[in-house]
Amino acid sequence: MNSNCIQTLKKMAAALLLALVLLTSTQLPARADDMAAENIILTVGAGDMLVDGATVSVADGVPVLNGGRVYVPLRAVAEGFGAEVNYDAATGDVTIEEGDTEVIMNTLASIYSVNGNLKWMDMAPYVNADGRTMVPVRFVSDGLGYAVDTGKDESGNTTVTISRAAA
Numbered sequence: 058m059n060s061n062c063i064q065t066l067k068k069m070a071a072a073l074l075l076a077l078v079l080l081t082s083t084q085l086p087a088r089a090d091d092m093a094a095e096n097i098i099l100t101v102g103a104g105d106m107l108v109d110g111a112t113v114s115v116a117d118g119v120p121v122l123n124g125g126r127v128y129v130p131l132r133a134v135a136e137g138f139g140a141e142v143n144y145d146a147a148t149g150d151v152t153i154e155e156g157d158t159e160v161i162m163n164t165l166a167s168i169y170s171v172n173g174n175l176k177w178m179d180m181a182p183y184v185n186a187d188g189r190t191m192v193p194v195r196f197v198s199d200g201l202g203y204a205v206d207t208g209k210d211e212s213g214n215t216t217v218t219i220s221r222a223a224a
Contacts (some may be wrong), residue, residue, distance in 0.1 A: 064073065093139025094221070099129055100213040118189035122218060126180050127207060128191040130192050134219060144190070151180055151190055153201065160200050164190055169200055176200065192221075 098107040099120045103143065105112050108208040132142045140155035160161040162169035167181040176199060180190040194217050198205040204220040 062110045072135075094137045096221070097134060097137050097219045099219075100169065100210060101127060101135075101217075103214070104135065106137070113137070118185050118187055118191055120189065120194075121185075121214065123183075123191075124180055127194045127215060128217075129194050129197060129217060131182070131190040131192045136221075138201070138203065138221060139185055140201070141145055160198070162192075162196075169196070173194070 071177055073210045094108045099115070101122055104115055104119050106115050107113070112157050114134050115130055118133070120127060120129045130197070135142050135153050135155070137154065140153050143152045144150070149164040151162050153165065158172060160169060160171050162182065164182050167178045169176055171177065178193055178196050180193045182190055182196070185191050194205055194207065197203055197219055206217050206218045208218070210216050
C-alpha cells in the first residue's frame with residue numbers, strides 16, 4: 058500500500074474511534090423510568106392512550122370489558138410508567154419491576170406476589186388473541202400501586218385514568 062492510502066485509513070480509523078467515544082459517552086436514560094409518565098388515560102375499545110397528554114398507540118392490545126371488568130394491556134401501562142416487564146413464555150410468568158417493587162404474576166392464575174407477599178386478583182388475567190397479557194384494571198392499582206379512576210368520556214365510552222400517585 059502506498060503512504061497516501063495508509064494515511065487515509067488512519068484518518069478513517071481515528072474518525073470512527075472518535076464517533077464511538079462520542080456515542081458511548083452520550084447521556085442516555087439507563088432505564089425507561091427516566092421517561093416515566095405521571096398519568097395514563099385509556100378508553101375501552103380505543104387503540105390509543107394518552108400518556109401525560111400525548112397520544113400514544115397501544116401496541117399491546119386495546120382495553121376491553123370482560124366479565125363486567127375493565128381489562129388493560131399490562132405491558133403498555135407498566136412500561137408507560139417506567140417499569141421493566143419480562144415475560145417467560147415457557148411458564149406464563151410475568152415479572153414487573155419498578156424501583157424497589159417487584160410484581161410476579163402468571164397469565165393463568167389470579168394469585169400474584171408483590172415483593173414476595175401473595176395477593177389475589179378478583180378476576181384472572183388472560184392472554185388476548187394477539188398474545189398480549191390483559192389484566193383487570195384493579196390489578197394496576199393493587200399490584201403496581203397506582204391510583205385508578207374509571208369514568209365515561211363525552212361519547213359515553215368507559216375510560217380509565219391511571220396516575221402515579223399512590224392508590
